[in-house]
Amino acid sequence: MAVRVSAEDFDASAEMEKLCAGDTRIGGIAMFVGKVRGDVQGEALTSMTLEHYPGMTEAELARIEAEARERFRLSGSLIVHRVGELTPGDNIVLVAACAPHRQDAFRGAEFLMDYLKTRAPFWKKETLANGTSRWVDARESDEAAASAWQERST
Amino acid sequence: MTDSIAATEVTLRYFAWLRERAGVSEERLALPSGVQTVGDLLRWQAGRGHPFDQAFAMPEAIRVALDHAHAKASAPIGAAREIAFFPPVTGG
Incomplete structure (x- = not known):
């Protein structure tokens, strides 16, 4: 069980080998x-x-991971999220x-993503080729996906 | 007799567009005694004058965390020491 926030890139193959x-x-x-x-909408x-x-x-990622572990009886899990440009x-x-x-x-990984996207305090700012920058808006579909887990038993 | 106790300072933190609009990432201050809940705090922020009036003009678009945990508008601020304001999250 681990969570990591870093500006550095990660090696998915190496993480897969180490996990469990x-x-x-x-x-x-x-x-x-x-x-x-x-691209962003073209x-x-x-x-x-x-x-x-x-x-x-x-703290939030650890709470999300603990909830997933309990709910899906996971033997192990990992969340890595990058920050910066x-x-x-x-x-x-x-x-x-x-x-x-x-x-x-499968469900454990999906739950981790759905909860991460609606609860973990990250914010994306996009810079487009035309020089403009803007903060990404939260999507209602992400909130619906996370809420749907509260109505399921597994 | 809570009124007689000197108000303790809290740390307020701001992220993403809220940080940009408020023009500050962090500040320390004592909250007025009438500010009891997260909802009270959002209303107080909107009444602080420029640039907070604009930053907090749409309180429904702002999320609040008390000591690193998400909190609803009805939540009491209680003994929280660090209060953060930010837009809905967009990671992943």
Whole structure:
């Protein structure tokens, strides 16, 4: 179980190898890697800057991870999130969940992302090729995805 | 007899567009005694004058954390020492 916030890039393959290494109870690992898209509604994106709230970010990610672990009986999990200035194609976020069975691993990883997107204090600012910058608006669809977990039993 | 106790200072922190509009990332001050809940605090911020009046013009678009945990408008501020204001989060 670990959470990490860093300006540095991560190596998803290396993280996958390390996670739950030697734990023969697990039957699978589900991993999601989020990346910077090169366009925003048809406009070319130059860079994306991620701001966060040091202290709360780590606390919130740890709460989200603990909830996922309890709910999906995960054997292990990992959240890595980058901050600072990123460019198209860069990695932004990695979540991974290990479990004895695949459904818990898949659902655990999805839950981690849905909760991260609506609770962890990160904010994206986009700079477009035309020189303008703007803060990204929160999406109602993300809030709906996170809320939907509260109505499910698993 | 809480009125007789000198108001303790809290740290207020601002993030993303709220930080830009408020023109400050962090400040320390004593809150007025009438500010009891998160909702009271948002109304007080909107009444502080420029540039807070503009930064807090849409309180429904602002999220608040008390000591690193999300808090609703109805939540009492209580003994919180660090209070943060920010837009809905957009990470991931």
